[in-house]
Amino acid sequence: MKLLWSKFSPMFRRFLISYLIILMIPQIAGYASYRASIEAARASSIENSLKSLNLGKEIIERNLLQVEAFTRQLAINQDLYRLIADPKPLDVYNVYGIGRMQRSLSMYSSTNEYLSHFFIYIPNYNVIITPTTVYYRPEHYYAANALEGMTYEQWSENILKKPHFNEIIPLRNYKREISSNVLTTVPAITFLQSLPLNSFNKPQATIGVLINEDKMANLTQHIVDQYGGWTLVRDADGNVIFSRGIEQAEAQRLAETYNRDAHQVQPIEGGRLLLSIESGQNGWSYMAGIPEKALMTNADQIKQVTFAFTLATLVLGLAIGLVLAYRNSAPIYKLLSVFREQTSEPSGKRRNEYDFLASHIHHLIANNHSLENALNEQIPLLRDGFIKRLLTGEFYTTRELEAISSQTRISIQNTQGITGLLKVNGYASLDSEETIQELGVAKLIVRQTITEWNAEILMTDWGTDQIAFICPVSDECLEQAIHHCESELERLRELIYRDYRISTTIGTGAAYEVWNDVGRSFDEAKQAMDYAIHCGADQLVKFEDTLKENEMYYYPIESEQRLLNTVKAGEVQEALRILDQLFVRNFEERELSYEMVQQFIMELKGTYLKLDESKIKLGDSFTDEYKNCVASIQTTDSIPALRGKFKRLTEEMCMEVVKKRSSTHADTVQEIMSYIENNYGDANLTIYRIAEYMGKSEKFISQLFKEHTGENLSDYVEHVRINAASGLLLESGQTIDEIALTTGYNSAHSFRRAFKRVRGISPSVFRKMDNQSG
Template sequence: MKRLWSKFSPVFRRFMISYLIILMIPQIAGYASYKASIEVARTSSIENSLKSLNLGKEIIERNLLQVEAFTRQLAINQDLYRLIADPKPLDSNNVYGVGRMQRSLSMYSSTNDYLSHFFIYIPNYNVIITPTTVFYRPEHYYAANQLEGMTFEEWREHILKKPHLNEIMPLRNYKREIRNNVLVDAPAITFLQSLPLNSFNKPQATIGVMIDEDQMAGLTQNIVEQYGGWTLVTDSEGNIIFSRGIDGAEAERLKDMPADKHDKVTPMGNGRLLISIKSDLNGWNYAAGIPESALMVTADRVKQVTFTFTLATLGLGLLIGLLLAYRNSAPIHRLLSVFREQDIALPGKIRNEYDFLASNITSLITNNHLLETALNEQLPLLRDGFIKRLLTGEFYTTGELEAISSQTGVSLRSSRGFVGIVKVDGYGRPDSGEIIQELSIARLIVRQALIDWDSDVLVTDWGTDQIAFVHSVPGEHEQTEEALGTFEAELQSLIASVYRDYRVSTRIGMSSPYHVWNDIGRSFNEARQALEYAIHIGTDNMVRFEDAVKETEMYYYPIESEQRLLNTLKAGEFEESSRILDQLFSRNFEERELSYDMTQQFIMELKGTFLKVAEPKILLDESLIEQFKSRVAAVLTTDSVTVLQDKFNQLTQDICLDVQRKKSDMHADIMNEIIHYIQTRYDDASLTLYRIAEQIGKPEKYISQLFKEHTGENLSEYVELVRINKAAELLRESKQTVDEIAVQAGYNSAHSFRRAFKRVRGVSPSAFRQIEDNGGRS
């Protein structure tokens, strides 16, 4: 055995001893893996809880923002403004005005669960309006909606008469009437806002929105059901908003927990962890308590897998050790052979082969550094700087790009191509001079190989262990795609030869094609993302940007996209609405891999957006509104993505067509009103665009553009034509003088009338009358 062992090279024996030592401690490795698995399972459960708690927080805050937006929208509501600001009409109760306001409020409660129960107090009439009815005495409303611990007088003084600005009352029970004279306790917070928004003394109206505890707490119910924990939400003053999974006494004890600006996980004792999130929007503190025992379920399964794996390594360890020892010693042994062929002997002071290689490689690196420094002092330094600026997208004009490329001698063959980045593997952290020097040699080898392969490739170092390159290809778009396959195959072969000849291991990230020079910066960022993905998954193969990992956690539906979709639907802009809808489906189902739950939530959010469009101000009649609501409700989250997208696209098309039809009808009515007003008031010399716009109740620019679109002529030209036609009729049928006719036609002076008449009819008024008289006699 000793004789057989002596036949192996010293390098191989050292590697093999190292692997044998590793094989003697598999149990320690298994234990460490088990401990790590516990921590990973625990961390994963905590992250899931944080995500669930944060998702509930975001939805609650979004709904609260919509409640604030609701109050701002009411602040500019003309019906409400007339009720709170205009003098009282003859009808002291103004039944018509109040009733119309109540009917308009009934639509808000269907768009947001948080707006299912609210009221508006109008001191001008001493009435309270709700989405379902009107209380002409506040006492009647309070009798059906009593707040716990507050008398009617206190409620009137502190709620109705006191000014409020986005004020939220802490959680209290209030009596809600579910049917005639049947009241139940319903815990809720109360959002208060005075109108006008800038009222600081005596408000002209007060808006109160009661948000039930169950509507908010249901968003964090998953933590209670999945882990058997509890959730608690308090405001910035420490008042309880809602709680789940704990009784009232425990909630009161926990409500004074200190809040942090960042997500926080701390042990509570009794085998529980406390997770807390503080809202940047309103300072609310969202907290959840999770039993640590619930976090260990996954860890127990991992323990069994780890134990089985540890036993398997005992059997395979020896074989793997032999293979790895040979694989790692072979390149070193080959390098030693090369040095011996060059008559470089092992000096006596060097203890082993590693020191020998290190000394010679260090010498080689030093000489290479001196050569590289000398070269970089000249043109290559400028060339390298130009390539780096090209990669970072610092060129904004083609002229600047061409000017600097000519100065540095860089040839720009084509404006199409690809960007890649190569990372040299096999080295630790570059925290020593020797590692940095070895990395420099490896980079130089890869860089030279790229230049030898294609002299027109633009290559530059990027950091200590990466090389970026730009490869342009001639031809059109289709040829660019075809060239990508050939280019990747040749590059793979080149990197394989570098590894075979020099044992330099690399990873490559490739971008999608660019089609203009100014787009190279974007392609370089894509290449870096592809490289990061290659490192993350641990592959040695080339990775394209299109193969990078897509987001898989949360659905994409920001409030800005929802608002843009709502605005385009209300405006009847079908193309823009379809583009936004297609973008949302692309971001959620092409760029992400949503879970079933996330898909359901996204579709429900999208259905909610479409339900917000179902308003009388947007759709034509109530039957159409109910039909549209039924169609939205018929959209099932279990349908395929293609079916869902088709249904929403069809809804979008129908809404836009209806809005456009409504606009067309409205425009026709306005046009008829404009024409009728001009026909009846043409004799008024002060009849101008401003007067017409004031009569119609629309802006001047709107009136002018609408008239131009429907008639093809300017409004002022039409007014002049009506006046001249009437004047021509008077000239034919009456004996009045030209001056008298000018006044009746709406002109301030006979001179301006004569000029206008000649401009329209081609002759003066006197000549026109003479022609008509001669024609009549003949």
């Protein structure tokens, strides 16, 4: 068990122990609840037994009260009173009076089961009257109903002649005649009452009620039957009134040793509980001895159910704990392994896993914060560089534009607007430090004023005394938005002069509708600014104002450079957009002379010939065909024909560039694969090393490899190493540690994890499976 336990990782063991501790908490609570249930069941059984015993007591006492009431009724019976008080008649036996009294007694025997057998002794006639007969001699009655252990003389002296007041003789056997000359022994108690009720010396009559023990004891018999115990009733003098389920001698001993001051429930010998109730009516003690095992019958059922449920809960909880411990420890263990693979911590001096992770994560967070702070410090410079690249038209793809804008936190949601150039007048010569500081303050005031008007405007310094800006507008009506923007710029120019006496000139280009067209718009803004400076204008000058006096064709060097760059990048849509823009500006917005048209077409042909002379390595067949296509363009062709020919040239060149780039990238990927195949045994073979060898950035080769193979570069390195290791496991006798070092892993542990991640089994199992199949 100890060996099996040691095979689990410390992280797994800690999780499992935690879950087991959590599992034991409800088990402990369940045990406490179980004990409470057992006690409750025991208390309930005792309470029910006490209730049953008390119910029997109440019924017995109620019947005894009825017996007492019977004697009181006889005390006022006129027939009986005449028999005991009046002088004897001429008839010595008074047969009529005694017979009438006997007949009246027969009715009482049916009112209470305790009155089934009673007698009245009348000394005046020396007779005993019962509900069934009249004994003219007491000895005759005694002969039929003799008390055990008492002679007739004793019986006559103690029972008939002595005065009695609600006296009860404890349980004794008496011989009772059940048929002619047939006697049976019946245990009974005897209730005695002298008449009249206040007679204290010589009674005039004695009433005796013989109560069968069965009639009283049956009221507590169910306790004996249910629990297998015994019941006992004793009087205040310690005499046994009756008992059930216990020997007479034992009953007498318990009656004599019973302590009336003890608790209702107390343990006694034999594993029994003694339940007792004291009567406030006659001082009797009602006792019941019940085995504790019998009381615990319901508790045993609870015990069995609780044990089964607890066992099932433990098994299920242990299974769930194992699953949860593995599921929760596995990610942490993997993370821990990754950290340890990247550190040089000695394996023999490893700290607690959580402390290890906490320190390294803290280190990562601290480095991340430092890097974030450094980046935040660089954001103003990045933003300024991004704006300058936008203005010079250096972005040729939308993907590149979106990537850099997200880094600089500049929103490019609005894809249309205008660009402009603002010049602070009066600072042509900066011959002193004071003048430079004054110009800096003036430019700061201008920036703040424009920012207060529109916070979305992008601004950057352009030259010494100029500020370039990009003003995005909403995507609604472009013409109205541009007009509003230009009006606001003119208002701001006047506001700056009025409040700060700073004279400014603003030149704006035509609107742009995509971000890649910002460079063209800014070129026009510069032309507008040059025109304003040439005219000495101190106002806002639009690019369209410069066209009124311009009969030259439109083909600035910036547009030519953007066209060349987009074609070299293979961005056919952007290249066609720039080409269409040149034709619109020259043939739709201008009316060029024939000479200007020829010069423009020759310039454009020269641009396309530059593509052939550039560093793009195209095939010889395509180069010759391309040159022939450029040469076939004649300046005398119609404008639509010229536009179509240049469009086809653009599309063909872009397609060839893309094809060439794809081929070049495939060669690059193949070279990367070859380098990995030859150097996978180097433990320091990382993406950085591969990028350094290829002379390209890590991001470039990672994206390129993913695009061409669909697999991450790091995963490919791992697969190459595992494939080589698999061959060594099957074909060589090297140990796993030696194979790990041979295939570029720093430790056998990291090798085993990588092998199982790729193959799904451990290296040792992989080797055994091959040996078994062989």
